[in-house]
Amino acid sequence: MDWILHNDEFIQEVDLKISKEDRGYQFGDGIYEVIRVYGGDLYTAKEHIDRFYASAEKVKIVVPYTKDVFHKLMYDLVERNEINNGQVYVQITRGAFMRQHHFPSDTSPVVVAYTKSVERPLELMRNGAHAIFLEDIRWLRCDIKSLNLLGNVMAKQEAYENGCYEAVLHRGEVITEGSSSNMYGIKDGILYTHPATNLILDGITRRTILGLCDELGITVQQTPMTKDQALDMDEFFMSSTTAEIIPLTQIDGNKIGTGERGTLTEKLQKAFEAKLNLGVQI
Numbered sequence: 533m534d535w536i537l538h539n540d541e542f543i544q545e546v547d548l549k550i551s552k553e554d555r556g557y558q559f560g561d562g563i564y565e566v567i568r569v570y571g572g573d574l575y576t577a578k579e580h581i582d583r584f585y586a587s588a589e590k591v592k593i594v595v596p597y598t599k600d601v602f603h604k605l606m607y608d609l610v611e612r613n614e615i616n617n618g619q620v621y622v623q624i625t626r627g628a629f630m631r632q633h634h635f636p637s638d639t640s641p642v643v644v645a646y647t648k649s650v651e652r653p654l655e656l657m658r659n660g661a662h663a664i665f666l667e668d669i670r671w672l673r674c675d676i677k678s679l680n681l682l683g684n685v686m687a688k689q690e691a692y693e694n695g696c697y698e699a700v701l702h703r704g705e706v707i708t709e710g711s712s713s714n715m716y717g718i719k720d721g722i723l724y725t726h727p728a729t730n731l732i733l734d735g736i737t738r739r740t741i742l743g744l745c746d747e748l749g750i751t752v753q754q755t756p757m758t759k760d761q762a763l764d765m766d767e768f769f770m771s772s773t774t775a776e777i778i779p780l781t782q783i784d785g786n787k788i789g790t791g792e793r794g795t796l797t798e799k800l801q802k803a804f805e806a807k808l809n810l811g812v813q814i
């Protein structure tokens with residue numbers, strides 16, 4: 533059976549004991565990361581670990597080990613569980629204490645991490661997916677990878693109930709991000725995406741994509757798109773650690789561009805894949 537990391541111990545799931553008063557469970561009082569594993573290696577590990585520590589700091593949780601120790605624990609978990617292609621999920625909560633809103637003064641944070649095998653969603657990468665527009669009703673600190681995902685969960689559910697894969701969230705007319713992804717439009721060869729402010733998660737895949745645009749000579753404008761502008765784009769796509777780059781070919785039933793994967797989207801997907809050392813799969 534797979535190993536689970538609990539604080540600094542590798543244990544079996546049956547032995548995992550989480551308090552009924554864990555603040556992650558009661559308040560969503562914690563933060564998390566998902567790190568991709570390709571060929572047994574943690575992909576862009578440093579960026580994910582840095583963001584984990586940054587999210588923790590923003591909510592005043594102190595991670596109980598150094599980044600180097602944390603990295604080693606993640607790596608050991610992947611190795612023990614013999615994960616080839618998959619992901620690590622890791623979260624830290626403020627810990628367990630008699631229920632009260634303000635921070636307890638003497639409790640220790642609780643870390644849990646586990647792994648899972650995940651294949652690359654190649655079909656979706658090639659054929660794209662459909663999305664809906666939905667008002668972004670989340671709080672104003674979307675830069676924190678918080679365990680409080682109710683707004684995201686409600687949005688994703690709405691998309692699924694409408695036969696769609698993702699919700700394109702907007703505050704008023706302005707598109708922010710997806711329920712679990714970042715959003716991009718391409719018009720006349722220029723890539724548009726929301727700037728990394730408090731209104732979106734500064735995606736690690738997003739950073740990789742912006743780096744690829746630089747390498748490929750694609751101009752990037754980190755200015756938010758309106759809904760109307762999005763519908764008028766030549767290409768539209770989303771990104772996340774697990775999804776990588778998935779074309780969104782329709783929003784609310786409206787075709788974007790040709791209604792198929794766009795040429796620059798494909799170019800970015802191939803450049804992304806080339807960095808994974810997995811050979812040509814897309």
Ligand code: PSZ
Nearest residue numbers: 566711712713714733735736737772773774
């Ligand atoms: O397994 C999955 O479906 C995953 S793994 C990571 C995500 C989904 N999404 C992360 C995410 C997010 O939750 C929000 C609200 N915005 C953007 C992203 C993309 O961030 P990265 O690229 O760091 O995964």
